[in-house]
Amino acid sequence: MRALRYTDFGPADLLEVGEVAEPHPGAGQIRIAVRASGVTPADTALRSGRLGHRVPLPHVPGVDAAGVVDEIGEGVTGVRPGDEVFGIVDLRQLGGANADHAVLAAWAPKPAALSWEQAGGAAANAETATRALDLLQVGEGTTLLIAGAAGGVGTLAIQLAVARGAQVIGTAGPATQDFVAGLGATPVVYGEGLAERTGKVDAALHCAGAVADLVPIAGRVLTIADMSPPEGVQASFMADPTTFRQALHGLTDAAELAGKGLFTVPLAGVFPLEEGPAAHRLSETGHAHGKIVLVN
Ligand SMILES: NC(=O)c1ccc[n+]([C@@H]2O[C@H](COP(=O)([O-])OP(=O)(O)OC[C@H]3O[C@@H](n4cnc5c(N)ncnc54)[C@H](OP(=O)(O)O)[C@@H]3O)[C@@H](O)[C@H]2O)c1
Known part of the structure; x- marks a missing residue:
């Protein structure tokens, strides 16, 4: 499958779309065919090397995405292949969402009121x-x-x-x-x-x-x-293993409010996966207004 990835830590130019092995869901997880996925300041900090070399290379960035469920892990109930969802990867991986397929550890049904781009950047935030x-x-x-x-x-x-x-x-x-x-x-x-x-x-x-x-x-x-x-x-830090705590009801709260017209996801920029470097550069300005998203 295609994924945005880097093989060394450093500037945004190191990001490129390449072929990587397809992931499969573990117990309690699902896999989606990604329609859109988010870019966060943590992705750019990790890629730059500023946070140390915390992930094995090559690394696929992105911690949240929206798409269509295409594989279900052991023990998962309440969701079926073909369902439209948005969610967050297993944060111990610190990435994996900016790709054709992503494994989600937490998710909620995608509200019709949010576009794929908006849902793709909604979950982690x-x-x-x-x-x-x-x-x-x-x-x-x-x-x-x-x-x-x-x-x-x-x-x-x-x-x-x-x-x-x-x-x-x-x-x-x-x-x-x-x-x-x-x-x-x-x-x-x-x-x-x-x-x-x-x-x-x-x-x-x-x-x-x-x-x-x-x-x-x-x-x-x-x-x-x-x-x-x-x-x-x-x-409080999302991926901090010492204080690990997630407010996953935030996904369903946001989806419910979106359905009532009380919640939207303003988009600062939408880029094709191939333009990952431009998306990371926009984030690195520190002046993005809303969410930066990559589309497949
Ligand atoms: N702990 C966690 O679990 C967690 C999760 C997600 C994100 N984060 C962190 O939270 C921070 C915010 O994330 P984000 O995605 O919201 O970042 P972001 O989208 O990159 O934030 C950009 C915004 O910051 C504003 N800004 C820049 N300088 C400012 C200042 N001095 N005072 C007030 N606003 C200023 C800009 O507004 P103007 O253009 O108007 O200046 C711009 O809209 C990042 O450090 C990120 O790594 C932590």
């Missing part, structure tokens, strides 16, 4: 945003600040928090204020003087910028982006 909102105890009446509201996680976190009855303030650059407002948050520009613009909030989700800036503003602060957070800041 819906899980992450939901895990963060759960840990921050975001609910009815919570005032939540999202730092990095225009990114892949932030755009979904805004909508999921609003659906819980929270008031959301989102930081973004001057050119991205309307985009963030359109998703249901009150936009504020990040940078110096942030506390004066936001006032005090109950909770803050840190996706971008300096997490220390959020500590004087929020009662509770959670980072998903800073691996060495200052005191008083909780951290």
Whole structure:
């Protein structure tokens, strides 16, 4: 099968489409014929070598995808070949989704309201945003600040928090204020003087910028982006084996809200699999607005 892959750690140019062996699902897993799959900052960090050489080479990046089920692993019930789903790979592999076929360890039915491109980039960020909102105890009446509201996680976190009855303030650059407002948050520009613009909030989700800036503003602060957070800041990482925890109800929550017209996946860029290098370069700008997706 075709897959986006790299055979050495380094710049995005090292990505190329090549032939790799087809994967098959283990117990509790399914395989899909991929229609679209996501690109995350973790994929680019891993490929660059910045996270160390944590995966065997060649490596196929991508942790989430949407497609049509074509193989079912032992013990799996409730899903059949031909079903349309979106989901997350086994995160111990740290990849495998940017390919013609991918094995999913967690999934939900693809809602008709999301296109293949949107569903392909939805699962990992819906899980992450939901895990963060759960840990921050975001609910009815919570005032939540999202730092990095225009990114892949932030755009979904805004909508999921609003659906819980929270008031959301989102930081973004001057050119991205309307985009963030359109998703249901009150936009504020990040940078110096942030506390004066936001006032005090109950909770803050840190996706971008300096997490220390959020500590004087929020009662509770959670980072998903800073691996060495200052005191008083909780951290949560999807693929961290020491704190391994996933909020998989985020997939079904997002799908249900999408069906009611209350959730969408804004797309920052859609690229054919062959243009994987361009997709990674867009992610590496740090200014993608929404989710970056590869289509098969
Ligand atoms: N812990 C986990 O489980 C987990 C899971 C997923 C992602 N992550 C991490 O979470 C972070 C966010 O992921 P993502 O996919 O949302 O990233 P992303 O899509 O690449 O985020 C890009 C966004 O960041 C905004 N931004 C850049 N600098 C900013 C600043 N100083 N203050 C506020 N916003 C700023 C940009 O808005 P403007 O263009 O308007 O500046 C842009 O929209 C990444 O570090 C990623 O690795 C962690």
